[in-house]
Amino acid sequence: MLVYTVISGILFGLFCSLMGIGLNLIFGVMRFVNLAHGDFLMLGAFGAYFAYTLYGISPAISVVINMIVMIVIGALIYYAFVPRLLRSRDPEMLSLIFFFGISQVIEALSVIFFTNNPRSIDWSALGTANYQLFGQSFQESWVVSALISVIAIVLVYFYLYHTKLGYATRAVMGSLDEAASSGINVHRVSAWAMGIGLALAAAAGALSPFFLGSITPNMGSDITTTSFSIIIIGSLGNPLGTVIGGLIYGLSSMFMQSYIPSWANLVPYLLLFLILLFKPSGLLGKVVRHA
């Protein structure tokens, strides 16, 4: 039981890291709280669902398709709205309301087009085998999803630390004004970050049927809050800190579910609350960065 809980917590935690990392990237670069994060994830989930049921495309391939589509959508949203948003008096607060509006539009359109019926992708879509890890057996879909999550996170690391765009992105995260004055095209970098952030959400969406159960148009807001707790536990504005946050979240929710199930729902919020109060910069944060 203990070993099983630990391993499933780690697998689930890796997925959770992928779920939060896009939100954190967008927050880090733009200081915007993307309240529509969960809704973009939901769109990714529906994308994978239709790809699988209509064309038999494996969710693993949908991850890639989702990401490409979302990079484009993210950049479009950025150029259409954000420059205007930045000119207002209180862009951070206004962005909360703005993304809330986006999430309402996405949810409404998804209900209209996809209807409210819960959908799910077959467990066997990512393989039927059972893996033996430390004497415990796990479904292949969990193991494969966790692996895909790890690959995506490694790619994010590569993007941030080994590409020119990534250097520029981290410069913008540090200080927007200084980055702009040293000749970085802030809008281009931010548009990429927005695209990549949404792409990561949609990638997690394609895997979500295996971890979160059935998909419905209204699943977004819960996912947004959960992703928040994950990135705040890790540390806001530090995408790789999300991995720590995801693992802590995954492990603690698995432990609660195994040992005290009736209070399990409380975990993300309790963790979020405690960390906000005692270490607002997150576990890896060095200084408090004012949001």
Added chain:
Amino acid sequence: MRKPLISGGIVFLIVLLFFAIMPSVYSNEDLFFQAMVYLALAQGVNILYGFTGYLPFGYVGFFGTGAYAASLCITLLHFPPVLGIIAGGLASVVLSILLSPLLRLSGAYFAIGSLAASQMVYYIVSNPSLQNITNGPYGINLESVYQPHTSYVTMIVILALVMGVVIYIRNSRFGLSLQAIREDPVSAGMAGVHVVRQRAIAWFLSALIAGLVGGAFAWHISVFYPTTVFDLNISIFAIVFTLFGGVTTVLGPVLGMFVLYGFYNLIGISEPQYFQLIYGILILLLVLFLPSGIVSIVKRRGHYVP
């Protein structure tokens, strides 16, 4: 100083007369009751966000606490309903004192922190392990004290108090000091404003409002579930109404509530998804073109808005 008070008073009278008279014109009392609930909550958000700049996403936590505290006082301790509502308001204030460390956070951190706090209260109240006290997820039944007319009148009184408080804040040194803190806490402190105290008073006040409103709401609908009174949409409605009308004014939340909530009742109940779509688009347009709300159309021309 005199003219603003008079125009504020006019808004106050019109709103209260509207709610006092309307039920005899159009007999859907529940509709007007809900409108009053949202208006009072929007004014509570206005006090906190409009004047101090803290956006309380978890505002519904206070509303739900008020509703539950009032109901438990009525069912378990056999308080008369009005006393129960006052107890609900006080319970909310106690919760806000417990949560006051949240005020150390700012911006988005505060918004999300308060959201987490309200969800925690919800999961504690609705937990099956506490079924002996709160009846867990199975809700509350107050049918034994159900008096829709009395509770309607009580709600008008609460709304009058709330509007009065907002008019006072809008026209007083206290309100000015809050706005100074919102703009720049350090300079405000240098100018002799007691930053922590003033901020905390605004926070307790808005919690008290939500608690009283929650208590009255519980009494009026009399049968409800934890999901009804801890519904995150309640905070979001209150916030959006306030922002749509225009913060830091008495009139803004009133306009926002009448326009958006009226609209919601026209099409939101029969066609929720189309309402949600139009609502979302309205919010996007608002953010892009009228970031300071409807009242900014008048304000921009140099007119005073109460």
